[in-house]
Amino acid sequence: MRLLIAEDDKLHRSFLERLVRHTFDGLEELTLTSDGAGAIEAFRSGKYDCVLLDLQMPKITGVDVAKTIWAKAPTTKILFWSNYTEEAYVRGITKIVPDAAVYGYILKSAPDEQLKLALQGVFVAEQCVIDREVRGVQRRADNRLSGLSELEFEALADLCLGLTDKAMAARRNVSLRSAQSRLQSLYQKLGLDKDDIPSGEWGASFNSRTRAISLALTQGILNADALRREEEKLQAWMSRSSA
Amino acid sequence: MRLLIAEDDKLHRSFLERLVRHTFDGLEELTLTSDGAGAIEAFRSGKYDCVLLDLQMPKITGVDVAKTIWAKAPTTKILFWSNYTEEAYVRGITKIVPDAAVYGYILKSAPDEQLKLALQGVFVAEQCVIDREVRGVQRRADNRLSGLSELEFEALADLCLGLTDKAMAARRNVSLRSAQSRLQSLYQKLGLDKDDIPSGEWGASFNSRTRAISLALTQGILNADALRREEEKLQAWMSRSSA
DNA sequence: AACGGTATTGCGGGTTCCCGCAAGTTCCCT
């Protein structure tokens, strides 16, 4: 087994190193990196068949790293190790995992024993090991009823970036009315009609547009990181389209 | 010295314990807790004169804990230990620190040596020790030019919660026009006029209202945590005002 | 081939928002 680890927190990193060395005897290779760029760089050598990734890293996240790795070597076994079950990440992962790939998702809050099991499950037994809580989020994201469709998610992204209806229409190549339609169904999915707060006079006290962002954030559908990434995509599109 | 530590990450917690025990010999008392509620609970005993706090904790943050502690014992020495220099936190702290209090703010990314110095500086020498990066954010927040006034911050909060102009006016007890004025000056401070993106045809492609949220988030003026807290305040206000 | 589900698009009207102009207030500083 040839293992690559990417984790920005130094305490967590050394913890992982100790645990991994203790769990696996026949470790042919073990490299530790502290950011996404370093991980991708290290992976270039082609030495590794197993990767352990922290999701939240500055600049390049674990999801980005996984994407690059799987693009080059789709059978690489990857275990994600993260703080929370942020839907923004989970959604990102299920979208990029190749059919053949083995992967796992475990929370940092899990006891050491579970982490150990996940390590062996994914890297040795080649099983997919998904933490129960994460599994729940995943199911919700797939479910058409409470989850957002791809189109609605795009609309949410554009909305959170602060685009106008017109700009959304231009970006997505649809009519103005369509962009607005997508927003409407987004609002509905987020529960913006029969909104909480049934208390009398404050019925119309929410602005759908901004309230949608608020809800998306508190529900973890989007987070500041994801936003920054979307911002970059937007910038790229804008320079491309004006050229 | 009687020290109380609150830190939710178990690795960081045990690291702190080791470091603290190694730094201070004459430690009369040392307690570790893993969340804000536990810290407040433990502090009730009145045994502690020094506290080491992680800022980001679920439910009750380090800022909340500090507030409660200082309300009861304003001379308690507190050292904040946190991941980032989130303006939302820094702003919160400078607002609640009593005149007489000694406190410090150090980043988790700092080398052990600096943390050790901060521990001794704050708890023994009774100096205020503020990390250089944090200091920068602090200054920016105090600076009228780039920082937000209290009123503008309120407007931002309301905006991010998804309130309409009318609702903001009602909540803050001002006229509709005033609420809008506050928004305008907020937009200006956030740089929503001479916005980035000078690229030709996309001049009016941003919706001020939502773009403001986007900027606030990416600039770290607000984060998901802070938002959740504001949401609670809002709920409280709504039930109070309808009663 | 008929059919429900999903998405796109136009139209039109009511609402909300953005903001320039201008007058008034409060408070602090010299």
Place this chain on the structure above:
DNA sequence: AGGGAACTTGCGGGAACCCGCAATACCGTT
């Protein structure tokens, strides 16, 4: 007292947004 900065408030218009109604199109199923 006077000057000034920050804040409030009204008015009014132009732009943006929300959304119901309705026609059309595409797709996989039966």
